[in-house]
Amino acid sequence: MDKRVNDFIESGILEAFIIGTTSEAEERDVLQMKQQHPAVKEALFEIESDLEQLAQRMAVPPPPQLWARIEDEINGLTVTSKNLPGKQRQEQDKRQQEQTKTGPDYIEVEGESSHMRLHKAWRWVFAAVFVLGKIFLGLAIYYYLENRRVKQDIQELKLEMRQLKGK
């Protein structure tokens, strides 16, 4: 192998290139050498394989449900503050929410149901009101009839008194 090519490979520039931290000038050099010398191309391939092996050895399996979450996000609606990963985004949104909070801490909603739910204790109140209603109705009818009977008695007495005076 050409000494210049060997020195180039041994310099460590190829490793920096594969990782992506070379300057533009260095990048041009590497690409030029790669085109001109198969040994450089081969060395680059080998370094890439080494990095893959390293990544494989340091792999950490993600939680099993994570793909479902990603799939949901790429298929549907996403709620985001642009350019921030999730945790930072949540924290920032929370901070902003706290800073801008001026109104009451609830959401106004209008119920669509025509029914209402009550505590069970209310049934005894309703039963008492029903029974008392019946009692008052009975009393009202009784006093009405009694009143009508008394009025009739008075009329009869008045008639008797007139008849007695006439005699």
Added chain:
Amino acid sequence: MNVNIEQTQSLTNNEVLATRALYYRYSSWLLGYLIEVVKDYTIAEQYLVEVFKEVPNRLDEFSGPQNQHWKILRKLAQSKLRGVRVRDLKDDATSPERLKFDGFVSNLTIEQQIVFCGVYYYQKSTETLAAELNMADADIKRMLKEAFIMIKNG
């Protein structure tokens, strides 16, 4: 609440399937890489989601040789991590507590670890590391090469 609701572009079944194939092959590699950078499992997981959410829009980049896939995903992750590096890791990327790696990397000398991790995980150029460590750029590149050889040989 200041939120922005985005409707993602609708994707074909094939695009989702291709993304899933990449996910099942590389997600554990990428999560391992991200954990080493951010040193927090939950945050790393969030970055993993962010990366794979972007993959369907970049599938054409994966049409090349298979040995380039890991490189593309790593670069995508690095672009997502750019902010966090500047904010969190500016001064402590080479501190001992940040250099807790498995046996493969811990076999390296401290200088090799600093160079390898600075370049591979924190995306520092060899020039920047040379200035930080008061060494020549060529020496940093040589140390990087040595680190690669040592990791490869275990």
